[in-house]
Amino acid sequence: MSPGKTTLILLALALALGGWAVYDMNTKPKLDEESFAWPLLRDFPVKEVTRIEIRREIPHPAGPLTRETLVFEKDGKAWRMLEPLQGEADATRVEGLMELGTSMWPSNLVEAGKDLEPYGLGATATRLTLIHPQGRGTILAGKISNLYSRVYAMKEGDARVGLMDPGFSAPLAVPAEQFLKKHQPAAHADEQAPELPHLPDFMNTPQPPPQEEDR
DSSP states (O other), rough: OOHHHHHHHHHHHHHHHHHHHHHEEEESSOGGGGGGGOOTTTOOGGGOOEEEEEEEEEETTTTEEEEEEEEEETTTEEEEEEESSEEEEEBBHHHHHHHHHHHOOOEEEEEEOOGGGGGGSTTOOOEEEEEHHHHHHEEEEEETTTTTOOOEEEEOSSEEEEEEEEEGGGGGGGGGGGTTTTTOOOTTOOOOOOOOOOOHHHHHHHOOOOOOOOO
């Protein structure tokens, strides 16, 4: 076979393979990016957030659950708590709240329907709202799934409910005073100092000071 014919055959094969590749790419179903799990507040401008609100229910020892609202506002590079206490807030703890909606991925997204109570995402849901000058985004945290041991969560206005890692709701349940920068655990009057271990008698007996050696 002459070199010219060989070149033509190879060129035809290359064109055929190229055409098949184009056909194969166009006929395969394209993956829908929405079928993957993304953060609940996808592409949210975290650096522009100036206010954070948490609305949650907290247990009350003498009665039913009570509703509590926590409000944080950015003051320059620092964060301040405005409700229910006032003072400089722990920036690391406050900014960690933003990661719940912008860095954590839900799994098992399903259409929830109109009734959100089975997921704990109705009136009793914990609501985290991130606010920036151009808008806001809110995520809801519900109950823990008995089947998957994960937390139900969703973006407000979305029809889908996802499952988040168990640690997702922990930052939302931190007591208000622990968000303050200078928080110190409160001392209880009924707490007693721990007893020191019993020491041998020779360790309890005062010892004479060491004497300097003669030089």
